Each structure stands twice: as structure tokens, then as C-alpha cells.
Amino acid sequence: MAHEVVQKVAEIAPQLAATAEETERLGRLTDESVKLMREAGVMRLLQPTDFGGYAAHPRDFAEAVMAVAAHCGSTGWVCGVGGVHPWEMALMDRKLQEEVWGANPDTWIASPYAPQGVATPTDGGYILRGRWNFSSGTDHCDWIFLGALVGDADGKPAQPMKGLHVVLPRKDYTIVDESWDVIGLCGTGSKDIIVDGAFIPEYRTIDSMEVAEGEIAAERAGRADTVYRLPFWAMFPLGITSAVIGIAEGALAAHLAYQRPRVSAMGTAIKDDPYVLSAIGEAAAEIQSSRIQLIDGISRLYDLADSGKEITFADRAMQRRNQVRCAWRAVAAVDEIFARSGGNAVRRQNVMQRFWRDAHVGLQHAIHAPGGIYHATALTAMGIEPEGMLRALI
Structure with a gap:
């Protein structure tokens, strides 16, 4: 069953989608978007319960970010990035946590x-x-x-x-x-x-190395909840890639709505065009695969931490490899459907072009750079320990 926050996001989806154009125009979230996110509790999913949060499973956090990003990519991105910060704040000195959240647990x-x-x-x-x-x-x-x-x-x-x-x-x-x-x-x-x-x-x-390891920082902070024993380079990328996948899901939904009544310039109804329909089917499968693999990966790390087992560098590297690939696969799928949407898809009033732009800019984040991550994971698969910068961001 979906977490209550994910359910709340589903309920406010129409209002959230209605803010997306103004959010882009303003260059920041609208006041309405911020209000909706505060009321839904997205930013408090990874916040500790003693400061008004849920200390939720990271799967629930990922699904909430995807749900937001599917309606407004920028709001989803802010939730994906900012939503991880309460997780790290839980690992900080309790005096600081009190300064930040004591008067207002909705502080971002x-x-x-x-x-x-x-x-x-x-x-x-x-x-x-x-x-x-x-x-x-x-x-x-x-x-x-x-x-x-x-x-x-x-x-x-x-x-x-x-x-x-x-x-x-x-x-x-x-x-x-x-x-x-x-x-x-x-x-x-x-x-x-x-x-x-x-x-x-x-x-x-x-x-920063204590946070990267996960277990060390959690023990020092006295945090027993499993979520706080996860490594930083699994949690921080999770929010960002969840936003990208959510944007891809939004692009697919917009594409389906746009194509359903459309007739091409050659007079063919898109619903009767086997080539476009085939591309839609393939893209939908790729986007869904990205969602499933990302959630499966973080859930596997969570299960290791929950059972008291060590999360090894190889475990972390494999999660990062798959997380990077999820983002690239989802954005490639968006390209496939956007390329089959016709010239009118690039008009400003067509929401598809915004999802397409947002997806590509999301892919530019440093945590989506594949080279070093793929390299390091290949070495660990061979039983060779990566060294130096090959261990960076893992």
C-alpha cells in the first residue's frame, strides 16, 4: 500500500500540475507549490520522528518524489534534493537539530x-x-x-x-x-x-566521509532507525534520480494524452500508426523498468542494513551503477516518444516540451555521470578493489 504522503500527493496532483507553468516562469517554486508540499509532508518523509517526521523507508521517499515530478518537474526536483537533507540533519548534533526544527518541524x-x-x-x-x-x-x-x-x-x-x-x-x-x-x-x-x-x-x-559510510554517523548520532544507517551516496542520488524518473513518467502521460486524438500531417490517426504505438510501448517499458530497478536497489541496501549486515563498497557501487543507468534509460525513452510527437510538441503551450527539457537538465547532474561509476563497478565485479578517484561519489 502506498505511503500516506504518496496518497496525499496523488490527491493534490491537479493543483500541483496547475502551478508548473508559473513555477517555470518565476524561476522558483510558487508559493502554492511550497504550500502543497508542506501540507503533503514530502519533505518530512526522511525526517526523524522525534522532530515531526516519518523516518520512512527510502522506497516511500522515492515514490513520493516521482509522484510530484510527474506533475511538475521542478517541484519534484526540489523535493528530491531537499528531501534528503532532513535525513542527514538526523545525523548531526542534537543541538543543531533543535535549532533547525525545534520551533518549526516544517523548516526546509x-x-x-x-x-x-x-x-x-x-x-x-x-x-x-x-x-x-x-x-x-x-x-x-x-x-x-x-x-x-x-x-x-x-x-x-x-x-x-x-x-x-x-x-x-x-x-x-x-x-x-x-x-x-x-x-x-x-x-x-x-x-x-x-x-x-x-x-x-x-x-x-x-x-563527509562519516556520512558516506552511513553506519558510523548513525551510531555517533544515536539513530537506531534503519534508514539512517544507509550510505550518503545511496540516499542523495536516490532523490535526484527519482525526480528524473518521475519527469519521464509525466512526459509519457502527456504524450499519451496528446497522441490519443492526434492525426498526423499525412492523415493517419496516431492510434492506427503501428510504428508510433510500438515506440510508446517500448518507452513505457523502459520508464517502468527504471522505476522498478531504482526502488529495488535502495530496498536491497535497506534490507542489508535492517538485518545488521555490512553494506560493502561493492554493494554501494552496484546501487550507484544501476541508479545512473535508470536515469539514462528513462531519458532515452522520453527522447523516443518526443521524437514521434510531431512539430507541435515543441510549442510552449504543449507540456511535453517542458518535461523533455527538464529530463535532459536532470541528467546533467554530477551523480548521473556514468564513466567512473561503471568503471568502478566493473572492477569490483572482477574482485579488484577500485582506488583513488574511482571511489568518489560511491
């Missing part, structure tokens, strides 16, 4: 995690400077996770390099308003962030 948290800043040690914490790209949904968030490298006395990355995830309140960073001008996922408002000398207390930081 932004990111990005790329280490585009330097955190220089000082008494009691760090001084942070840097500029970060791609802070999805940041206009609607009161706190932010940022990736940073620990600095030396000169403010340069120290050697050997050590990565941190640091957390800042809204007053300590600047959103660059004109920094999001793109061709797809326009409504995500994934703007640049600037930090110029903010002090980060030690308790608002976490070692």
Missing part, C-alpha cells in the same frame, strides 16, 4: 554539497569562505548544507584533503538572485550561494 534545508569553499579552523569551529553553484529550492529554505574542504593557515585546502559538510542559518550566506538562467528545471531556483567569512561552530559540521 538547502544545499549544495560540492566542496566549493574552504573552512579554516579557528577557536570553536571554522571560518568559511566560498561560492557554491546549484542550491535547489534555496529561496524557500532557512538553513543550508554546504560542502567544504578544511583549510590551512593561509586559507587554502590543507593536505591531505579533508571534506566537511557544514550547516549555516540563512543570515550567514547570500543567495545570488540572477544566477539561475537555464533551459530546463527552470523553477528549481538552483541559485549560487556566497559565504564570506562566516563562523561555523564545530557542532554544525560533520565529516
Whole structure:
């Protein structure tokens, strides 16, 4: 049975779809979209129960993100990215969790995690400077996770390099308003962030490698729920790829609605065109396969953690390989049906072109880059341990 949040998303689908065009025009989520997501509880699925969340199975989170993205790609993307942040916040110091959620459990948290800043040690914490790209949904968030490298006395990355995830309140960073001008996922408002000398207390930081391993951070935070013992590089990509698959599902639904009464320029009713129908059937199977494989993969990792078994690097690599492939397969399927939708599909009033653009921009995210992930997984399948950068993002 679908999680209650997924059911709520299904109920508000018409209102959500109605906001999509304005969301794109504004370059951020509409106030109505944000209100709908708060009421449905999508962002609280991975939030701990002691702070008003569900601590849900990651499968439920993935299905909720897909359901949102099928009606508005930008809103689905923001939920997929931002919805993972409560999961990591659960691994942080309880003092910080109280600061973030104590007064309002519906507080949203932004990111990005790329280490585009330097955190220089000082008494009691760090001084942070840097500029970060791609802070999805940041206009609607009161706190932010940022990736940073620990600095030396000169403010340069120290050697050997050590990565941190640091957390800042809204007053300590600047959103660059004109920094999001793109061709797809326009409504995500994934703007640049600037930090110029903010002090980060030690308790608002976490070692990025501890989060990547999963079990270490969960034990330190005293979190017993299975979901918090999963590795970061399984959870963070899950939300993003779920959004891409949901966008593909939305594209398929829009394509079917558009093609049902359509007659081609040659006078053939599309419902009687065996070539187009064959392409639709194949694309639908590919998109459904992507959904099933993504959910199966994260469920397998969850089952390992739930049974107390180790999640090995090989397990993580295989999940990442399959997750990447799910995204590419789904977007390729969108291409197949879009190419058979005729010239009118590119008109702005046809929602298919928005789904098509959103799908391709979603594929541009770093977690969908296949080369290193496929390489590392092939090595592990041969019993060879990947080294160096081949272990990155896994």
C-alpha cells in the first residue's frame, strides 16, 4: 500500500500540475507549490520522528518524489534534493537539530554539497569562505548544507584533503538572485550561494566521509532507525534520480494524452500508426523498468542494513551503477516518444516540451555521470578493489 504522503500527493496532483507553468516562469517554486508540499509532508518523509517526521523507508521517499515530478518537474526536483537533507540533519548534533526544527518541524534545508569553499579552523569551529553553484529550492529554505574542504593557515585546502559538510542559518550566506538562467528545471531556483567569512561552530559540521559510510554517523548520532544507517551516496542520488524518473513518467502521460486524438500531417490517426504505438510501448517499458530497478536497489541496501549486515563498497557501487543507468534509460525513452510527437510538441503551450527539457537538465547532474561509476563497478565485479578517484561519489 502506498505511503500516506504518496496518497496525499496523488490527491493534490491537479493543483500541483496547475502551478508548473508559473513555477517555470518565476524561476522558483510558487508559493502554492511550497504550500502543497508542506501540507503533503514530502519533505518530512526522511525526517526523524522525534522532530515531526516519518523516518520512512527510502522506497516511500522515492515514490513520493516521482509522484510530484510527474506533475511538475521542478517541484519534484526540489523535493528530491531537499528531501534528503532532513535525513542527514538526523545525523548531526542534537543541538543543531533543535535549532533547525525545534520551533518549526516544517523548516526546509538547502544545499549544495560540492566542496566549493574552504573552512579554516579557528577557536570553536571554522571560518568559511566560498561560492557554491546549484542550491535547489534555496529561496524557500532557512538553513543550508554546504560542502567544504578544511583549510590551512593561509586559507587554502590543507593536505591531505579533508571534506566537511557544514550547516549555516540563512543570515550567514547570500543567495545570488540572477544566477539561475537555464533551459530546463527552470523553477528549481538552483541559485549560487556566497559565504564570506562566516563562523561555523564545530557542532554544525560533520565529516563527509562519516556520512558516506552511513553506519558510523548513525551510531555517533544515536539513530537506531534503519534508514539512517544507509550510505550518503545511496540516499542523495536516490532523490535526484527519482525526480528524473518521475519527469519521464509525466512526459509519457502527456504524450499519451496528446497522441490519443492526434492525426498526423499525412492523415493517419496516431492510434492506427503501428510504428508510433510500438515506440510508446517500448518507452513505457523502459520508464517502468527504471522505476522498478531504482526502488529495488535502495530496498536491497535497506534490507542489508535492517538485518545488521555490512553494506560493502561493492554493494554501494552496484546501487550507484544501476541508479545512473535508470536515469539514462528513462531519458532515452522520453527522447523516443518526443521524437514521434510531431512539430507541435515543441510549442510552449504543449507540456511535453517542458518535461523533455527538464529530463535532459536532470541528467546533467554530477551523480548521473556514468564513466567512473561503471568503471568502478566493473572492477569490483572482477574482485579488484577500485582506488583513488574511482571511489568518489560511491
